[in-house]
Amino acid sequence: MIDTHCHLDVKQFNKDRDDVIERARQQLRYVINPATDFGSNIRVQQIQKQHRGFVFACMALDPVNFVKQQDRQNEFIELARQHSNDIVAIGEVGLDYYWLPDKKGVQQSNFIAMIELANELKKTLVIHSRNAMEDALEILERHANTRVVMHCFSGNKTQMKRCWDSNYITSFATSICRMGKVLSKSLDLDKIVVETDSPYLNPVSTERNEPVNVKYAIQKIAEKTGTTFEEIEAITDKNAMRAFNL
Numbered sequence: 625m626i627d628t629h630c631h632l633d634v635k636q637f638n639k640d641r642d643d644v645i646e647r648a649r650q651q652l653r654y655v656i657n658p659a660t661d662f663g664s665n666i667r668v669q670q671i672q673k674q675h676r677g678f679v680f681a682c683m684a685l686d687p688v689n690f691v692k693q694q695d696r697q698n699e700f701i702e703l704a705r706q707h708s709n710d711i712v713a714i715g716e717v718g719l720d721y722y723w724l725p726d727k728k729g730v731q732q733s734n735f736i737a738m739i740e741l742a743n744e745l746k747k748t749l750v751i752h753s754r755n756a757m758e759d760a761l762e763i764l765e766r767h768a769n770t771r772v773v774m775h776c777f778s779g780n781k782t783q784m785k786r787c788w789d790s791n792y793i794t795s796f797a798t799s800i801c802r803m804g805k806v807l808s809k810s811l812d813l814d815k816i817v818v819e820t821d822s823p824y825l826n827p828v829s830t831e832r833n834e835p836v837n838v839k840y841a842i843q844k845i846a847e848k849t850g851t852t853f854e855e856i857e858a859i860t861d862k863n864a865m866r867a868f869n870l
């Protein structure tokens with residue numbers, strides 16, 4: 625199993641981060657840690673160094689922090705260029721119209737800058753899109769020249785098909801165990817991966833989530849598509865390794 629999206633660097637893991645990673649190591653093949661704000665980019669580098677070959681890092685300013693930390697954009701871009709060999713993706717980047725409904729224009733230009741950075745560094749893009757799927761897809765289709773993973777996919781069936789037609793990977797989070805309607809019976813199994821988005825999106829409660837729980841997303845997809853756990857595990861591993869060049 626591969627958890628393609630978890631935030632091991634956040635404070636919710638400060639007390640027992642190594643235990644959480646050790647538990648993950650017992651059951652998972654790899655975990656991928658995207659960055660969110662400027663400090664997160666530094667922390668994910670430290671974590672991937674300590675757990676080299678198991679935890680893989682992505683770098684980014686997410687759509688909300690990109691607006692909040694506007695003055696650090698250039699510094700961030702330089703940092704990402706310096707660490708190009710230490711990261712598997714630029715992410716999470718995108719559009720968040722839920723938290724910043726009044727800042728659509730600036731988010732769109734920030735998003736384009738992040739896509740151009742991923743194109744330049746030849747890195748996969750990990751996309752965060754909240755209440756903004758149409759705009760996100762339009763911008764990606766126009767600018768992205770690299771692999772794309774749609775983190776915590778929450779669009780409709782037409783948008784899902786549109787992602788697959790563009791060869792984008794849709795990532796399903798453990799929250800599908802509580803909100804299964806984003807899943808369809810006929811998934812393009814070559815274009816899906818799974819994630820926990822830990823510490824968020826716990827499969828059953830509002831408690832802290834952690835990477836080992838990624839198995840519940842696999843189980844849910846297996847049930848929905850009438851396949852086996854082992855089959856979905858194998859195919860999502862393969863897809864994740866291809867998507868992130870692991």
Ligand SMILES: [Zn+2]
Binds near residue numbers: 658
């Ligand atoms: Zn995330």
